Amino acid sequence: MLSPKPQCHSGVPFNGFSWGRLCLWLSFGLNIALILLILLQNQFSSLKGRSITGSSLWLQSCAQVPIQDEPVAHRCSAPRVPHDPQSTLINPWSSLDVSEIATVENWLDAPERQLNLTKAAHAVISDNVIYMIEKRLWVTWRRNTAGSFLLPFNFYQYVDISGTDTSQWKVLKTLYHDQLFSTVESFLEAFDNGTLIRHPEQANPKLNHSWTQRTRKGPDRDLEHLPGPRSVSFAGARYRVDRKTQHISWMGWKMYLGFDRDMGLNLWDINFRGERIIYQLAPQEALAQYGKFLAPQVHDVNDVYDPRTAGGNDPVQATTAWLDRHFGMGSLVRDMIPHYDCPQDATYLPATTYTVIGNIHVQRAICIFEQDTGKPLSRHLGYEPGETGAIKSYVLTVRTMITYVLYYLSHIEVPDGWGKFDYLFYLAGSIEVRLSASGYMQGGYWNEKQEGYGTRIRDTSMGNVHDHVVNYKVDFDIAGRKNSLLKTTTSQQEVLHPWHGDDWGQTVIQQKISKEFITKENDALLKYPANFQGGYAIVNRDAKNKWGNLRGYAIHPGYSPIHNTVVGSKRLLNNANWARYNLAISKRKETEPSSSSMWNLHLPGDPMVDFHDFFDGENITQQDLLAWINLGMHHLPVAEDSPMTKTNLATSSFVLSPINYFDYDISMDLKNAILLQEPRIRGDAFDFDNYGVQQDFTCLPDPPSPFEYREASLVLSDGSFIAVNKSQLRAFSEMFLRVKAGD
Secondary structure (H helix, E strand, O other): OEOOOOOOOOOOOEOOEOHHHHHHHHHHHHHHHHHHHHHHHHHOHHHOOOOOHHHHHHHHHHHOOOOOOOOOOOEOOOOOOOEOOOOOOOOOOOOOOHHHHHHHHHHHHOHHHOOOOOOHHHOOHHHOOOOOOOOEEEEEEEOOOOOHHHOEEEEEEEEEOOOOOHHHOEEEEEEEOOEEEOOHHHHHHHHHHOOOOOOHHHHOOOOOOHHHOOOOOOOOOOOOOOOOOEOOOOOOOOEEEEOOOOEEEEOOEEEEEEEEOOOEEEEEEEEEOOEEEEEEEEEEEEEEEEOOOOOOOOOOOOOOOOOOOOOOOOOOHHHOEEEHHHHOOHHHEOOOOOOOOOOOOOEEEEEEEEEOOEEEEEEEEEEEEEEEEEEEEEEEOOOOOOOOEEEEEEEEEEEEEEEEOOEEEOOEEEOOEEEEEEEEEEOOOOEEEEEEEEEOOOEEEOOHHHOOOEEEOOOOEEEEOEEEEEEEEEEEOOOOOOEEEEEEEEEEEEEEOOOOOOOOOOEEEEEEEEEEEEOEHHHOEEOOOHHHOEEEEEEEEEEEOOOOOEEEEEEEEOOOOOOOOOOOOHHHOOOOHHHHOOEEEEEOOOOOOOOOOOOHHHOOOOOOOOHHHHOOOOEOOOEOEEEEEEEEEEEOOOHHHOOOEOOOOOEEEEEEEEEOOOOOOHHHHOOOEEEEEOOOOOOOOOEEEOOOOOOOOOOEOOOOOOOOOOOOEEEOOOOOEEEOOHHHHHHHHOOOOOOOOOO
């Protein structure tokens, strides 16, 4: 890591001696002498006409010698990212490239097809009654400013949008601060005659809503005016990338990248040291379920809601359950912000995905980078020869980011934020899948009745309690396609040790490992054991390591290994059954490619994909197995979540690691390591063997590219690109349902 200095200089010292420093002192002394000579020249006529040319020459020669303290580093010559020559000519799992998309579109648009297709960019919401299955929805109103999700009015309308004739659409109910009206006319009447209970605090001119903006605020921190440290690969990148096929290799790892409209980045054919570990690793669905008071009921003949006899004031938050595959998480990928979203020496790859406004091309959709983890992979300080040393730890990260922007759909709006999907590959054979999130919460209106359902974060704003659960599909191939599910637990047992004396007694309490195979799918809907005493692994019962152990990969919980809290919600009857568990194992079938569908959101009772249908009692012993693994977080909002949540807390992960897959710790074959030998003479420095890899190697790297950010491009039918219209892009992000009232 390099920490930039506020002032930099260079030089060439020679055995602690600097010619630049010598000239500096000589020039300083000669200047003093010259001044004295001039003074003497004015007082003693005998000095008139004397030459001081020699002094001038000395000063000129010294001025040409730089002031130098450190050696000048040579320019780094290694290539930034070597090409990967080992990939195939094609990537069978990749999305269509730009030319292929243009070919398909031209085929569909050809007059002889007579398909009479309406371009999505020219369609209106009433054209798509299949997509908009929900016929009634609650509309919520918020301030039209930055972070509007945190600034609700506590004003809602229940709207019927049945049918394609928009003139028949109507407002069924209006709710304003616990006052419910069954018609628009009754609401307007109460507004005009003064019986509507107003809330002047919302119109207080002293309210400052700038707190929802990302503009900097607060006092300066010491030395924070300096740019922070950054990673530099002085010897060049140690991973290879084939940009055409999107194949990556690094330190024995090899994989292909894919990208789709529904969920974005996915990984295929993941190999390590020449053997396939995973055929497919891909996100399947992302759930967000919020909680608040139940929707209010009408209690009097005037259809005015009485807050004293009902259970709450927010029909939106109480019924919120999002399944984000519906919106197309891959289509919501936007250009990463260079220098901020990924390290400055990261490699970026593009992606092209379908959206309702056309095919969008994102130049920086994926980033790849290697980093020092800042801690050794292993180390020990011992006393016998061969005991003392350390191995450096590096990790390769493949990352994409999904940007959620302001949806107004169904029961509520989806908050503006993003999810960072990371796939981390380690030198000893482990894979970590990590998800982090940041952005605006889907906030509610705060009053005292909301206690227990969220936290007040501002004058009239609150963060509502909610869960996030994201499901991943992992298609294991451990030493072949035929695998089994191994359950391991640890328990306490009391045993008799007759060799113990009377001091402690002969009874001993100790731990014992128990192992069993789960053989039926119905028994493979799983939660992690209490206190994490044990776990689950995918093993091959026909493949053993040198010591007779079954080769396999274990599934370890990482940060925040949760499942959904609320079970039985009407919004999630059967359309997200996968979220009830930490993980599940099923037999692989071509007819069960995903745990969810883009249509599941609006079909809770009878979804296109019911995850429980996968588990029909089949035998899973030595079969081609799939693991469906969840990660997420229980979000109990706090004031520090405003204006936005932070990735250091909003993070969840799971880890896949070898369990007896190898015969020994394979990181021992790494050369970025050191072995220390004690000196022969006490007090001398240790001898060492760094295996020929000098960690103090340095050179002058190329400067980072200047910061530049561009919006995504729209792919035309001829394969060319044009800039996306910003208003059109926003309308797509908001599902064309945003209504602006007033300035």
